[in-house]
Amino acid sequence: MRAIGPRIPGLALLLGVAGLIPFVWGVLVVQTGALLPPGMADPRVAVLAYALMIYCFMAGCLWGFAAKAEWSAGYALSIAPILFFIVFAVFGMPVNFVLLIGFVLLLPLDYVFARSGLAPCWWMKLRLGLTVVVVASLVALVRS
Template structure:
């Protein structure tokens, strides 16, 4: 499959990508609105309070992207490049396993570092032609928003 031929961003990817920002927005709204935070906890349980919404969802999303990069790597014909790609794509999930959970501020900072590092991997994979051309545009936009919302947790 030639990923380089895919220049147009698929509408479902755009919709689902921006839909994936909802937990970050929701958690940020809960941070600044105690009534909404209380309602969120009442409806969904204590892990759905801010900042845990953003931190747990951010962890999930880094692991999700890590898996996508694994999938991009798995399709590479060159065995050496495939191996490096598989190794690199595993690092973000390992990062969050070890670096998220030491308190909300430190966890948010470590997630920010993780998202920026994953974006760097996205650029590297893009350079190698391992991902669709539209992928990097979507990832840059979404990463900017995610870093802003996690920054609010880390530095607010």
């Protein structure tokens, strides 16, 4: 069976999937109580801290795409996710919900950069798959 769309480079796929491990681990720990390291109080905190790092990393990728073309509007778009997070967190929205919504809202920005030719041709294929797992994990953490 032939894969749909452009081929994702092996290392990018491997690192992307490896980046999902903390999300999946967090859900497993919260849902089952297993795999909890001694002395760890709440695995949700660790997962949310990791999620925030990944969220900032994704915004940083957009900055890099904008820099590739020296695209002024792209710079503004690339900081929008961080401003979104700061505004909603400051106004008291729970961090897990801000991140959940933020990861979903990153996708249209990724699409803008991909459509403009600044992101690799395989970028959206990778981002969609990873985002589905991240969002599902954050939903599972919220619901538990």
